[in-house]
Amino acid sequence: MDAVAHAPAAEHGPNLRQRLAARGFDAVTLLVVPAAIxxxxxxxxxxxxxxxxxxxxKGGGDWLANYRRFFSDPFLYKTIANxxxxxxxxxxVNLLLAVPIAFRVRLMRRQRLLTTILVLPITLGTVLxxxxxxxxxxxxxWFNRTLLTFGLISQPLKLVHNYWGVFAxxxxxxxxxxxxxxxxxxxxxxxxxxxxxxxxxxxxxxxFRHVYLPLLMPGFAITFCLSFVQAFSVFxxxxxxxxxxxxxxxxxxxxxxxxFEEYDYSMASSIAMIMGFVxxxxxxxxxxxxxxxxxxxxxxxxx
Amino acid sequence: MTIALSQFDxxxxxxxxxxxxxxxxxxxxxxxxxxxxxxxxxxxSGCGKSTTLNCIAGLLPVxxxxxxxxxxxxxxLRPEERGFGMVFQNYALFPHLNVRQNIGFGLKMxxxxxxxxxxxxxxxxxxxxxxxxxxxxxxxxSGGQQQxxxxxxxxxxxxxxxxxxxxxxxxxAKLRLEMRAEIRRIHNELGATTIYVTHDQDEAxxxxxxxxxxxxxxxxxxxxxxxxxxxxxxFDVADFMGFRNKLKGQVxxxxxDRTILDVEGARISxxxxxxxxxxxxxxxxxxxxxxxxxxxxxxxxAATVDTxxxxxxxxxxxxxxTGGLDFVxxxxxSVEPGSRIHLRTEDERILVFAEPVQGRQ
Numbered sequence: 192m193d194a195v196a197h198a199p200a201a202e203h204g205p206n207l208r209q210r211l212a213a214r215g216f217d218a219v220t221l222l223v224v225p226a227a228i229x230x231x232x233x234x235x236x237x238x239x240x241x242x243x244x245x246x247x248x249k250g251g252g253d254w255l256a257n258y259r260r261f262f263s264d265p266f267l268y269k270t271i272a273n274x275x276x277x278x279x280x281x282x283x284v285n286l287l288l289a290v291p292i293a294f295r296v297r298l299m300r301r302q303r304l305l306t307t308i309l310v311l312p313i314t315l316g317t318v319l320x321x322x323x324x325x326x327x328x329x330x331x332x333w334f335n336r337t338l339l340t341f342g343l344i345s346q347p348l349k350l351v352h353n354y355w356g357v358f359a360x361x362x363x364x365x366x367x368x369x370x371x372x373x374x375x376x377x378x379x380x381x382x383x384x385x386x387x388x389x390x391x392x393x394x395x396x397x398x399f400r401h402v403y404l405p406l407l408m409p410g411f412a413i414t415f416c417l418s419f420v421q422a423f424s425v426f427x428x429x430x431x432x433x434x435x436x437x438x439x440x441x442x443x444x445x446x447x448x449x450x451f452e453e454y455d456y457s458m459a460s461s462i463a464m465i466m467g468f469v470x471x472x473x474x475x476x477x478x479x480x481x482x483x484x485x486x487x488x489x490x491x492x493x494x
Numbered sequence: 495m496t497i498a499l500s501q502f503d504x505x506x507x508x509x510x511x512x513x514x515x516x517x518x519x520x521x522x523x524x525x526x527x528x529x530x531x532x533x534x535x536x537x538x539s540g541c542g543k544s545t546t547l548n549c550i551a552g553l554l555p556v557x558x559x560x561x562x563x564x565x566x567x568x569x570x571l572r573p574e575e576r577g578f579g580m581v582f583q584n585y586a587l588f589p590h591l592n593v594r595q596n597i598g599f600g601l602k603m604x605x606x607x608x609x610x611x612x613x614x615x616x617x618x619x620x621x622x623x624x625x626x627x628x629x630x631x632x633x634x635x636s637g638g639q640q641q642x643x644x645x646x647x648x649x650x651x652x653x654x655x656x657x658x659x660x661x662x663x664x665x666x667a668k669l670r671l672e673m674r675a676e677i678r679r680i681h682n683e684l685g686a687t688t689i690y691v692t693h694d695q696d697e698a699x700x701x702x703x704x705x706x707x708x709x710x711x712x713x714x715x716x717x718x719x720x721x722x723x724x725x726x727x728x729f730d731v732a733d734f735m736g737f738r739n740k741l742k743g744q745v746x747x748x749x750x751d752r753t754i755l756d757v758e759g760a761r762i763s764x765x766x767x768x769x770x771x772x773x774x775x776x777x778x779x780x781x782x783x784x785x786x787x788x789x790x791x792x793x794x795x796a797a798t799v800d801t802x803x804x805x806x807x808x809x810x811x812x813x814x815x816t817g818g819l820d821f822v823x824x825x826x827x828s829v830e831p832g833s834r835i836h837l838r839t840e841d842e843r844i845l846v847f848a849e850p851v852q853g854r855q
Contacts, residue, residue: 386553387586389573391600391651401599405590485590487633 245460257461267462270442271469277354277429277441278422279473281361285369285418286411288362293374294399306374313367320363321431325351328359356432357439361422369418376410377403408484416474423470442466497617499686500577500654502564504528505550510569511558512545512711519545520711522559527655527689532681534702535691536734542711543691547657550689552576563654574603579648581658585640587632593619593643594628600651618646621680638669645677649684656681658690662697674701695734699723707731727767729777729847737779737845738822741795745776745846753846758817760795764844775849782810782822784843787835794838797821799831813837 204210211217248256261267292309296302312320328334328350335347350356380403388398426443433439442462450459505527512520520542527533535543548554550561552573561569568576579600587596597618601611619625622642632640641661648656661677662670678701681688692698698705699719707714707722707730715727726732733740743757753766755778762778770776788794797813802825809825813835823837 381584381586383582383584383586384588386551386573387580387582387647388588388599388603389553390551390576390578390580390657391603391647392574392577393599393603394574397603401603402588485631487589487631 241460241463244457245464247457249455249457257458258465260458261461261465266440267445270440270445271465273438274423274425274441274443274466275469275473277357277361277425277439278419281358281365281422282369282415282419284362285365286373286415288366289370289373289414290377290411292370293377294403296374297378306371309370310367312363315364317360317364317427318431321360321428324356324360324363324432328356351432353434354438357425357429360428360432361425364428365418365422368421369414372414372417373411376407376414379410380406405485409481409486412477412481416477419473419477420470423466423473442469497614497621497650497652497684499649499652499684502529502654504564505655505687506562507546507550507559508562509559510546510549510556510561512542512549512554513557518711520549520556523708523711523713524559525706525713525716527687529687530685532678532688532690532701532703534698534705535689535708536693536695536698536705537708538693538734541708543693543708544659545711546708547580547659547689547691550655551578551580551657577651577653578655578657579651579653581641581644581648581656581661583660583663585632585644585661585664587640587643587647589632592629592631593624593635596632596643597646597650599647604651614650615646618650621649621683622646622676637665638673641665641673642676645680649680649686654687656686656688658688660691660693662692662694670697677701695736707734725767726779726845729768729779729850732767732779732845732847736781736783738782739778739780739785739820741778741780741819742849743776743778745770745772745774748772752841755846757795758815758819760793762793762795762844763841764846765842766846768846768848770846770848777847777849779845779847780839780843783824784839785821785823785837786839787823787825787827787829788838790836791838793841793844794836795819795821797835797837799829799833799835801831802828804828 205213208217245257246254248254250256296305299305326332330347330349334350335344338344339347350359384402384406385398388402393401424443425441426447429435429439429441429444435444443466446459446462446466449455449462507523507525509522509524510520511518511522523542523546525533535546537543545554549556549569552568552571552575556569559569560567588599591599594615598611598615601614615628619628622645624639624642624646627635627639632643635643644661658677662673665673674697677688677690680686690698690701699722702719704716705719705722706716709730715722715731717725722731723735726735726737729740741755741757741762743755743762745753746756746761747754748766748770749763751765752763753770753776755762755764755776757778764778766776790796795815797815797819800812800814802809802811809828811823811825811829813821813823815821821837829835
């Protein structure tokens with residue numbers, strides 16, 4: 192008994208390394224360091240710099256002058272509505288298209304081929320898609336010519352250099368991403384759940400409504416957020432295919448104008464901060480709504 | 495008891511086939527299931543037993559034949575129109591619904607009034623002994639409780655037929671025995687008609703009124719547990735019924751109801767279950783329980799002990815003969831590995847089968 196009681200404390204129990212490892216700190220944790228440095232230098236520092244810069248107006252005045260200017264000039268504050276008016280419908284349309292296609296692709300044997308075809312637009316880049324659409328949807332493009340030839344329209348439809356041009360381009364470039372995410376959520380659900388619902392008398396629609404949809408809602412919320420953020424930062428197609436001085440004057444155009452035409456980096460930073468805040472507000476709202484749904488594993492049981 | 499299962503006389507499978515491309519998973523399976531029966535579909539994996547169940551449930555379309563519920567044809571109906579209750583191997587409980595909602599799902603889909611749903615769910619909860627758990631999510635239940643929810647969910651819709659796909663295979667040994675008794679109790683209390691898929695002959699023997707042994711998509715034998723256990727019709731059925739000793743030999747004589755085989759020089763005399771002729775190759779099949787350590791003489795074969803295991807009441811050993819035959823035997827005394835012994839049994843404990851045709855017939 193005495194020998195145990197008087198033994199030095201260090202000889203009792205696990206040593207420091209073991210105790211740290213038990214709390215999740217071991218040599219592997221060090222592998223995070225490069226990523227942390229990278230993030231610090233290329234994200235945290237520029238962000239902080241821009242944040243501070245946005246409160247130092249170029250033309251003098253008090254620290255909120257840039258923000259006051261933004262929210263008093265309709266040419267500036269309307270860009271928020273313009274951007275949301277593009278990004279939200281585009282994201283919803285992408286999601287609504289992706290869901291039925293993902294449900295179909297899930298059952299197919301040669302998934303990979305179709306998935307590859309559907310994902311190709313992601314590799315093209317927004318500029319190439321924009322140029323393609325300019326030709327295809329333009330007044331002399333194939334689309335209008337075909338409709339004219341069949342006599343469905345008497346005058347070419349105006350499909351580019353307006354809202355719909357940007358809309359189409361965002362759907363094309365955003366869809367693959369939305370689709371891939373949706374597909375992974377849909378295939379993550381145990382097919383036995385649908386079979387069970389069928390044997391219990393649920394029709395195809397009831398199976399979707401009562402089994403798939405509740406289990407997919409959290410995944411759809413994440414998909415919505417990621418797709419929305421992509422669409423929200425639209426720039427090339429809004430310039431190339433839209434009306435960059437009118438309905439498709441999105442917030443990134445306002446920031447670019449401030450930075451590269453007025454050389455007002457402080458103002459540009461303020462706009463970027465506002466842009467970030469709007470995105471964050473939408474994302475937080477959508478993610479918070481996940482709390483309304485079941486969020487556990489989407490398989491039947493422990494198995 | 496207000497859970498009253500739909501009444502009918504019989505379910506008939508009429509030459510049901512199912513192909514997966516070039517593979518015939520089921521070939522001309524014909525089977526009549528009478529009301530109130532507990533039928534076990536037994537066979538090794540890949541024999542077509544789950545395919546049969548899925549075809550009956552409507553989860554797999556049949557590629558030939560028909561399934562009848564009395565006078566109405568059901569194989570052309572969608573699964574939701576058949577109304578058969580099914581218990582899945584992994585239970586397939588809806589993870590986002592609590593126990594009560596899971597059990598009530600089928601009734602809700604049928605648009606039954608809420609009062610009726612509540613009453614029947616309550617009763618199903620009592621039947622499977624899950625009172626007090628009704629507001630838990632499946633993830634908060636143990637395996638055995640999930641199993642009970644799956645059963646309650648399948649029977650609360652009052653199906654003419656309850657289909658169970660290896661429902662006990664995910665449970666530990668003790669729980670498996672417990673739930674086996676529960677399944678039989680629920681079957682009896684409801685007067686249900688059950689088709690139960692399993693690869694475990696103990697389960698099939700203890701639960702079923704009739705066992706259907708499938709192999710390579712063909713029905714090999716249908717009979718009561720006693721019939722199958724005591725008089726398997728084919729070599730592969732015998733193999734499944736615990737005849738683990740398979741002694742290959744030549745038929746040297748047929749005397750009355752005894753067929754005599756020469757197995758590595760030993761004369762083994764048994765009861766032929768298939769037609770064999772003198773001079774042909776045949777197998778003598780003996781249960782490990784029936785093969786005992788004994789004296790040299792008739793029906794005895796010399797072997798060298800490989801292993802011996804203590805099993806409480808007795809010892810179970812393995813041995814091999816000089817000709818390379820393997821044996822599993824039992825013994826009341828421990829024998830030393832490496833020692834030479836004689837293994838023997840009685841004539842009527844030995845079944846003689848013709849050499850099975852290799853591959854698919």
